[in-house]
Amino acid sequence: MTIVTRRTLVKGSTAVAAVGALTGPALLEWAKAWAQSAPWTPEQGAQLSLLRWKYFVQSEDDAFVQIMDAFTKATGVKVTISHESYEDVQPKASVAANTGAGQDLFWGLYSLPHLFPDKCLDVTDVAEYLGKKYGGWVPSAVTYGMSGKKWIDIPVCYSGNMLNYRIDASNKAGFPKFPDKTDAFLEYAKAMKKNNTPGGFALGHASGDANAWVHWCLWAHGGNVVDKDDKVIINSPETELALNYGKQLYENMIPGTASWNDASNNKAFLAGDIYWTGNGISIYVAAKKDPTKTDIAKDMDHAVWPIGPVGKPTELHLMYPILAMNYTKYPQACKSLMAFIMESDQFNKWLEASQGYLTQTLNAYDNNPVWTADPKATIFGLAGKRTLTAGGLGSVGEKAASAISDFVVVDMFANYCTGREDAKGAIKIAERQLQRIYR
């Protein structure tokens, strides 16, 4: 049995890069020691309720539950976890914020806390504590976490949304190496379609997958929703360029992507109907787990998004921030929980359990073995450093959150790609909506 005292804990925390493979009793001992030394002491009789997005990788959720159990045993704070489909966390959180009743903590998507920054508990002390201890936050996480001068959430992790492709089909199409430039990628899509091995990106109201690829496409061509002062600049030749590129890509995708939601491409890829798509690592994890899909797991790999005319990565990865509502009766317990889950001894283990689905936002976790154990997962470890934020050049506040939630950019692409509007018409509709949001 591992005996963990407060002293060993303090000493151990300096070796932050080391992976703590604490499980069972060891985790509990560690948790108890942590609870003694933690800067936040939960209120007497505190109980917390937490709503989180429904897991995509079972082992990630198992590890999360284990961490919560350890927290409960160490601090006496009971944590009730409920799950919602990740698109449904936001409406629930929004209603809770509006009515002042509901779960204490919400673990949601993108810039959810920025929809109601005034309702979020100020967690600046927790963020500063963690940043100092674990080598600092990646810059995009700071943008997601801060509203003005205070932290309104803890940006727990990213979920990398990368290109998933079938190796054999790509080779046959003449692309032994996945294209790293947008022009080459379009040629790739054409060649793949010609070989009857097409791919596709979701163009329906898919919060994660659709937003990821349309924003990549827009930014890669120099288009932007707003400038750094949040002035709407969507109506630009660069946006038109992006739309034209998107349409050509769409024409070389499998039919039906305009109706796809976040689950559609996973289903189609695992069924062998599509050969490339944009997704998290969940397709690969599911394929590895299912004995009937191991051939797909072996034959697939991941790539970063191709670079466009702007000459730098323009990716949008899913951010999962956790927030505490300021109506909570137990703010100290909330802060304590937030800090607890981010501590190396369980965060490292949790990262491993997620098999690459989650990516760290604290620099100290870059060395987690999950990024080297399987080369097919390696690029997902870069998500936090490659991603831009939901507001693009502008702020990541409630306006950016509204624009993402209202699918303004997704609909602009869908309007043009499906032929419902010409490029100018599609841009104009989006511009009008954005001007309303950013007024």
Next chain:
Amino acid sequence: MADLVITASKPVPHDVTAWDRLKVNRNWLAFWFMLPAAAFLIFFLAYPLGLGVWLSFTDARIGRSGAFVGLENYEWLWDDSVFWLSVFNTLLYTIVASIIKFGVGLYLALLLNENLPFKAILRAVVLIPFIVPTVLSAIAFWWIYDAQFSIVSWSLRHLGLISSNIDFLGDAWNARWSVIFVNIWRGVPFVAITLLAGLQTVPPSLYEAATIDGASRWQMFCYITYPLLTPIIAVVMTFSVLFTFTDFQLIWVLTRGGPVNATQLMATLSYQRAILSGHLGEGAAISTAMVPFLLGAILISWFGLQRRKWQQGESDD
């Protein structure tokens, strides 16, 4: 003796107060009996409706009460092509689905009113789409309409009738007809079973008399069944139109308003703007904009179909 009795039974004269009158006033008593129901209606129906209308005049966002902005939300919607598209979609969805639901429902009701073998089982079977939770049936149809895995496309492809999958939910018009079909599938049992109940109240003696007079089946339907059924048709169609107009679950599960807002109804757009985007005021304005349409539908149903004089054999003026 008699005089004495009369004298003794005379009430002691005193002024009748307003309270005395109130105590025996039946209307006053009725007021108290109605109060719980009225309170219920005020708190759970009138207040939310009033609050919704008020919100539509504010720039309320989630987490903030907002300030009064007059008609700004409505002015914005007036120029919003997505809003008008949702109005068009809602009207198309409601009108087409309601007419077909009525036609098919009436046909089924007439059929089930006949002496068929296994009548009880058939009636139960007809109710199945209505019994299944909407979300469940919507998920089933989501698979049926899937761009890659549709059983319909698969069957047609294997029969050699089509060469590629039908893009049920990815094409604007395909998506519209697809969601309308699901709504009809789900709504027909309600219309059919309610009309069947109405049919069973029609006295058989009327049909007997008509048969003796040599009336055909069609004449019997036109001059007996339909006129006697109109009050229940009015009720059924009012509810059917209201349910269809305010439908949310089916659309949300199947398409979330897509592709490119082609199936966006006013209810789903309101939810998207109010809850997902956080613009409560704008979402409330869209909801409030539904009220005149709903009132219109109710008025048409009641005044158009409940022509009482005509039903009672008088001239139809």
